[in-house]
Amino acid sequence: MLPRYYCKVSIRLNSTFSKIVENAPKISDNENWLNSLEIPNPASSLISGNKSWKTGDKFPFEIISNNDARNFKGQRFIDLKASLRYFTSINYLQEFNKHKHKRSQGNFIDVRIVKCKSGIGGNGCISFFRDANRRIGPPDGGDGGDGGSIYIQAVDSMDSLAKLKTTYIAGDGENGATDQLDGAVGKDILIKVPRGTVVHWCMDPKKVREYVQGKLQDSDATKDKSLRSILENNMLELKCVATDRYRQDVPHIQMFRNSYEVGEGWIYKGQTEEFHTSKDWFKDLKEKVKLYDYDLENAEHYQDTIPLFGIDLDEVSNEPICLLKGGKGGLGNMHFLTSLIRNPRFCKVGRNGLEQHFMFELKSIADFGLIGLPNAGKSTLLGAISNARPRIGHWEFTTLCPTIGTVSLGIDEPTFTVADIPGIIEGASQDKGLGLEFLRHIERSRGWVFVISLERPDPLSDLELLINEVGGLEKVETKSIMVICSKADVHPEVTAGPESTRGKYIKMEEFCSRRGWETMPISALRGENLEILKMKMFQSLGGRVER
Structure with a gap:
């Protein structure tokens, strides 16, 4: 702790009665x-400064080198690489997407890349x-x-970025x-x-655009490849803090400041740097102040990290979280007055x-998500069972942004939420239609x-198409699945055979029963079922709703 006895308010009060600065360090x-x-001690710094953050969804990465090399603070770094797709947003690369679909979302924005700079x-x-009786007194230069720092905080009063x-x-x-x-x-x-x-944490969008543009100019390398596959197949190398028990086994990306090296960063007055560095008294002081610089860098290295998988703000933040810490x-x-240095002309x-750059990604919090082809009746269903009033039409891609509705089982009964997302078409995983960004x-x-x-x-082929586009059975079976057969009131004149509404539903029911999925026919317009x-x-x- 630097020696200091009075706050600067006290200095102003005392200066009224005396011109002599009484609180300069001796x-x-x-x-x-x-x-x-x-x-x-790096271990003690980690323990005292540790903050437990909930991280985002994990993704695969590969460790390039892990040779147990440590810096002067005892921290161990690892080099790893992961797909570029996890460190950018395809929404910022739509100029290169040949399948892009023009859309208007109004005021709803669910992805935003932001440049942040701390002070x-x-x-x-x-x-x-100085006073009338003393030409040069003791040093009194302040720090x-x-x-300033950058903070983030999750609130309930916002629903868009x-x-x-x-x-x-x-x-x-x-x-x-x-x-x-x-x-x-x-x-x-x-x-x-x-x-x-x-x-x-994410890449600068300008650098990503330049990189993608260079890849696209290589026609042989990108032949028949989508923008998503280019991002998926190109790896980004990162320097991370090694996992340990203080980090809860989650790698943290290390961010580095462009500050002066340990022992440097001096300002001189009256004499040059060469003059000072040639003096033994300054060399001795510089070596001691190096330890202070070590302490600053140690704090910076610990503060300047972010979980590899991001910070998940799924709950309202009671206190803001420091994203980027300002410089010290x-x-x-006044701190360099010693028995050997009576007039320190340096600071x-x-x-x-x-x-x-950071990517802010909004993930709606709803108990159920509706998945279907365009014009399958999702919006009609949501409007029929909830308080939501989504846009409804007979053309494809009526829904251009997510809509969340609250479903009530009755007065004084539990409620749950349902999210409707834009329709998914064949090739959505390759960014056709509106892609899969809304998933x-x-x-x-x-x-x-x-x-x-x-x-x-x-209809059964439609279900299989949707399952494949959203990640296959392995991903689908991690959720509680229901299959709702909408528009069960159409074609009433066809009453028998596989082409009838009943025949289509029976095939769907057999497919779902083999997987233990609940299925039922409905008519949202007639309010049936x-x-x-x-x-x-x-x-x-499970008869319960988490809130």
Whole structure:
């Protein structure tokens, strides 16, 4: 802890009665501080500064090197690589997507890449007390103010990322001043996001566009490949903090500041750097202050990390989470007065902040998600069983953004939520139609409801297509599955045979029963079987709703 006895408010009050700065650190105070500096214990720093964050969904990665190499703080780094698709958004690359579908989402934005920059610490001050009877008094240069930090907080009052800016820049700390006054602290930035947002570290979108454009110009390498496959098959190398028990076995991406090296970062007045570095007294001081720099870097290395899988803000944050920490302010010359250094004409510069890009990804929190082809009747069903009023039409892609409705079983009875997402077509996994980007809104859902229209020629083939597009049976069977056959009231004139509505439903029922899935026919327009459907959906949640 740096020696300091009074706050700067007290300094202003005392200056009314005396021009002499009474609270400048004494020689013995500074020498005791310098002699007490030591290389910090990394383990104790990790324990005291550990914060438990819930992380996003895991994805595969490969460790490139893990040779147990450690830096001076005792931290072990590992190099790993993972698919580029996890560190960017395909929404920012639509100019390269030959299958893109023009859509209008209004004010609903569920992915936003934001550039964040924390503030630079202010420089220390080189100053000496002066009055009428003393030309040069003791050093009284104050410390620079710390740079502002970037914070994030999940709130219930938002349901979209539309209000997020593209850039957030925290304020820089101001330089220290005479009379031992510290510089003002830089302004912090608080980014409020909806509950259910996952924050990932990501690449600069401009660099990703340049990379993808270069790949697309190589016609042989990208022949018959989609934009998604280009991102999937190209790997990004990252330096991470090795997993340990303080990190809960989750790799953390290490972010690095472009600050001065340990032992550097001095500001000189009156004499050059060469003059100071040639003096033994300064060499000795510099070696001791190196330990202070070690301590700063140790704190930065621990603070400047983010989980590889992102930070999952699935609950309202009671306190803001620090995303990027501002730079520490530099030391004023008052800290360098010793028995050998009576007139320290030097101080320390402030530490740099961090500039990084982060991807904010909103995942709606609903108990059920509706999955179906375009115009399968999902929106009609949602409007019939819930309080939602989705847009309904007879053309494909009527639903262009997720809609969440609350389903009530009656007065004073439990409720649950259902999310409707845009229709999925064949090739959606290759970004045809509206792609699969909206699947994020039902990833958290405990149950998936496949809505299959019996008006279609082969409803069973439609179900198999949807299963393949959303990830196959292996992924589907991780959820509680229901198959709802909509438009069961169409073609009443065909009463028998495999082409009849009943024949199509029987084939669907046989397919679902083999997998233990609940299935039932409905007519949303006529309100047939809707009350039974709501009860079965509630029962598939185990008769309970998590809130």
